[in-house]
Amino acid sequence: MPGPEEVAALAEWVGIASVSSDADRDDDVRRSAHWLADTLRGAGFPRAELWETEGLPAVHACWPAADPDAPVLLVYSHHDVHAVVPSEWRLTAPFSALQADGRLYGRGASDAKGQVLCHLWALLVHLAERRAPAPALTVKYLIEGEEEIGSVHLADLLSQHAGDLAADVVMVSDSMLWSLDEPAVCCVVRGSVTASLTVRGARRDIHSGAVSGAASNAAVELCRVLDLLSDDSGRITLPGFYDAVSEPAPDLRASLDSLPFHLPSWQADTGTFADVGEAGYTAPERLWTRPSVEIARLTAGRTDAPAFGLIPAEAGADLLFRLVPDQRADQVAQQLRGWLDGHRRPGYAYELDVSSTISDPYRTPAEHPALAALHRAVGHAYGAPARPIGNGGATPAAQLARACDAPVLFFGTGLPADRWHGPEERVELRSLRLGTRALTRFLDELDARSSRARRCRPHAE
Known part of the structure; x- marks a missing residue:
């Protein structure tokens, strides 16, 4: 995965203009939530529903493991997208997905609808390989509809649904890789x-x-x-x-120093002109x-x-x-x-x-076995050891860690060249394939039968 059917499904979802910052698009954000909930139920989730807020809805889903003592994984991401200026888009309209040159273009293709579907595809592969009606661990999703406007009602959701969101490990899937040739695992976010x-x-x-x-x-x-x-x-x-x-x-620091970084290439990918910032530190x-x-x-x-x-x-x-x-x-x-x-x-x-939607930085506890499991899974999928990196953007990781009393991991399929929040946003289909492979292996690594993963959870910082 993803094959033609999966890419077509992502293209269909990209076609829903779920722009949370535009009140005229509120119905589209709601349609996006319904689309995801329907898709999850169609894939076999026993429970997938909309969680209403005073603003825009989130989607919650749960697929319990057969073993009640199995680890619980909560995946967080978002289905709303950033605003667009249609006149700036040249290859295709922002909500008319276009597949070309191994990429899918359209708002939300990378940030973050493609990332969300990678988790579903990985879970389906996991089930098929197990030939079982339930996963080896309980898998929960919280896909909110207000991330692009500061997650203004996320705290309410976390408080109101604390029992439903209890987890041993949280994975934030709203993140970037460094490159497809240099596998990496994010361990710290600003x-x-x-x-x-x-x-x-x-x-x-x-x-x-x-x-x-x-x-x-x-x-x-x-x-x-x-x-x-x-x-x-x-x-x-x-x-x-x-x-x-x-x-x-x-x-x-050693990992960042050894990371292949070519300034002209990075500037071309990101569209920037100058290398500026705090003196005495490299760009990474x-x-x-x-x-x-x-x-x-x-x-x-x-x-x-x-x-x-x-x-x-x-x-x-x-x-x-x-x-x-x-x-x-x-x-x-x-x-x-x-x-x-x-x-x-x-x-x-x-x-x-x-703003009231300020967020604290977060560092994944280095000693947690789930982080080691993710490193192994990413290394297996990409065919090389995964190095630690960071994420320059902010996420509600610290908020999730406190609410769930669980460590937070990060894995996404975005790339610096994906043009998040800009015209011609795109996702590399190869990145989705590798991401699905890594997440499938990660589910296997967290299998309840593995003694190294049984409910071992030092608290988050």
């Missing part, structure tokens, strides 16, 4: 803090001819403040920000083991009419901090508030709004 900063310098937009040179300019002041966020060495200037930041673990180290801050959006002045000659009264910026173990998102949010208080100037009003 957390995130998002915030909006607004600066106001006047009661209304003002004609520059009347006040230029003698009046405050919100856009200029916002740029001044943003420039102070990092110093010349690329370090973030929030007081206390690096107090909890430690150097990469020796084994991880900065991606996965060091914190960062990005300006995700800047707004100022008129966008619906010519702005020439006007001084904008207000300017805004959306900020995104990426955090590493052992930073805490709530502490960084407080550091940001204190930092801003130290840079306010008379003549301006400042407003900082920190």
Whole structure:
């Protein structure tokens, strides 16, 4: 797997425009959830249902093992997708999947509908190889519908359905590989803090001819403040920000140092131009083991009419901090508030709004046998030993670990060149095949008959 039927099923699901950030697409997100639940039931899941929230629905499914003492695996991912700008898509419309050159193009093909279906395909292979009506371990899915808008109701789901989500191991399947030729297992993910900063310098937009040179300019002041966020060495200037930041673990650093990294190829895959960031660290180290801050959006002045000659009264910026173990998102949010208080100037009003959907970083416990099982499974599927890497994006891993009282593993089939959140998103069909093979082997590795996997679970950090 996947064969033509499986690829066709993924293409059909990609055709459902489950954009969670667009209220006009709420019905499509619901259709996506129904599609997945129907598909899981059709594949044999005894239980697959929608879990409603105050927003958009998640899908929960459970296929119990025959042995009540068998390990329990909970797979987390999402079925909603990022917004699109249809005019930027050239090869195909974003919700009209196209198979070409060994890839499937379409929004959600890689992030994360293809990843979700890999788990189903692997489970079906596992069952076929066992010639059994039930898997060797209990398999549960939690596929939410609001990940692309910050998982705003995930905490409610975890609280309301704690019993249904009890597990020995959690696997987050919303992740990237490094390459198909260099097998790797993610063992650490960064957390995130998002915030909006607004600066106001006047009661209304003002004609520059009347006040230029003698009046405050919100856009200029916002740029001044943003420039102070990092110093010349690329370090973030929030007081206390690096107090909890430690150097990469020796084994991880050695793995990253030996990772084949060709800057021009990486830039071509990701569409970037410059190699920038904190001085003294390689690009892979900065991606996965060091914190960062990005300006995700800047707004100022008129966008619906010519702005020439006007001084904008207000300017805004959306900020995104990426955090590493052992930073805490709530502490960084407080550091940001204190930092801003130290840079306010008379003549301006400042407003900082920190999102409630902040997330903590997470590191998989290195000694847990399930992590070793995943390394073996990935190495078997790819034909070479799997090395440890990180993930630069944020996931609700820490939240899941606390709610389920279980360690979290990471495995996905995405690649840096898959153009997540951009036009012409795509998934490599070879990546889906290798991913299915790895996940099939992982289920076998966690077989309840294996003494090394029987309910052995040191708690997550």
